[in-house]
Amino acid sequence: MPAEWTVSTAASEYVHARRAYERGRLRTSVRRALLVVAPVGLVTYLVTGRAALTWLPVTLAAWVLANWRGGPLLRGSFFGLAGGAVTYALPMSILRAYCSPEMMARGEDCCTNPTACLAAGALVGFALALTLPGGSSRWRTAAGMSLGVASVAILRCSTLFAGEAVGLMAGLIAGVVAATMAKLWLGTRGHRAT
Amino acid sequence: MAGAPIREAELDALMGRLATGDRTAFDPIFRALRPRALRFAQTRIGDGSATDVAQSALLKVFARASEFVPGRPCMPWFYAIVANEIQSHRRRNARLVLDDASAEGRLVDANDPETQLVDRELRRALEVAIECLDDDASNAIRAALGQAPVPSVAAATFRKRLSRAYAKLRVLLGGHNAR
Numbered sequence: 001m002p003a004e005w006t007v008s009t010a011a012s013e014y015v016h017a018r019r020a021y022e023r024g025r026l027r028t029s030v031r032r033a034l035l036v037v038a039p040v041g042l043v044t045y046l047v048t049g050r051a052a053l054t055w056l057p058v059t060l061a062a063w064v065l066a067n068w069r070g071g072p073l074l075r076g077s078f079f080g081l082a083g084g085a086v087t088y089a090l091p092m093s094i095l096r097a098y099c100s101p102e103m104m105a106r107g108e109d110c111c112t113n114p115t116a117c118l119a120a121g122a123l124v125g126f127a128l129a130l131t132l133p134g135g136s137s138r139w140r141t142a143a144g145m146s147l148g149v150a151s152v153a154i155l156r157c158s159t160l161f162a163g164e165a166v167g168l169m170a171g172l173i174a175g176v177v178a179a180t181m182a183k184l185w186l187g188t189r190g191h192r193a194t
Numbered sequence: 195m196a197g198a199p200i201r202e203a204e205l206d207a208l209m210g211r212l213a214t215g216d217r218t219a220f221d222p223i224f225r226a227l228r229p230r231a232l233r234f235a236q237t238r239i240g241d242g243s244a245t246d247v248a249q250s251a252l253l254k255v256f257a258r259a260s261e262f263v264p265g266r267p268c269m270p271w272f273y274a275i276v277a278n279e280i281q282s283h284r285r286r287n288a289r290l291v292l293d294d295a296s297a298e299g300r301l302v303d304a305n306d307p308e309t310q311l312v313d314r315e316l317r318r319a320l321e322v323a324i325e326c327l328d329d330d331a332s333n334a335i336r337a338a339l340g341q342a343p344v345p346s347v348a349a350a351t352f353r354k355r356l357s358r359a360y361a362k363l364r365v366l367l368g369g370h371n372a373r
Contacts, residue, residue, distance in 0.1 A: 018220060021220065074215065
């Protein structure tokens, strides 16, 4: 190695390389996020209407973040996206019993019972928590799921109420905690039995 | 910044992890690729501007790390980017008059251990890349390199097969993204 490759040169190169990596990753993330957000935006437009598209930049930001961080967060986001997509498949009368159709048509917050919206979100969150993998990546995957669901739910919640998204995250956290506690409890019992 | 040398398979796995966003793979990859980039640049353009070219190549490698396809070999992809950078540098400086020191730096001793190491790694990287191709493509390239008999097909068919094989090799080396 030549003399000019001093420690400071190496450190400076390291910093520049790291910045290049993060910048490159961000560029790739924007491209990949658009591949998800474009169809989601189209479906939102067809299902919910133009008013919900005002939240599309938030969805894009969520997917850029998920792609940029990558790993468990991105995997979780795709699970979350699938969970969120379910809400699009269900009729509003079933899923959103407390939604005022007149207000929704005007593009306003239409949830007449925020507690019910919160509970619906919590239920979806709890169900998603059951699919979480074990290990150290559990919380990051859970965060990704929240991000994925919120990125889609917010497009519908703009005409409903943000309570659903909050409820979903609460349900997800509660589900993860419950699953962890159950695993610990079962592990302790198994340990005692042997 | 020191550490045990990383084996090729390990490097492939690390680059795959970095491509999917695992930042813990950055350090070992940087440590493994930096000296390789410098050695390669030194053997091709001499000591004069090797440091700058190696650094610039490394920036490109890491900027494109997210585009690396996990499961593919890392070294051919890496050397393709560095070779591109060296080629660009040569083109940029083609009309410049060399000073004595730079001209001297360009005279690479083929028996120099560093040069031999780089050549060995390049040959190995090319071999790995060719192995990743399908049978027709790899046989065509090997035949063109004189490492295998030319397949008993019409000359025009062979030329077409070789052209397709080079195109596949370019894609494998990340050439479809090359600027």
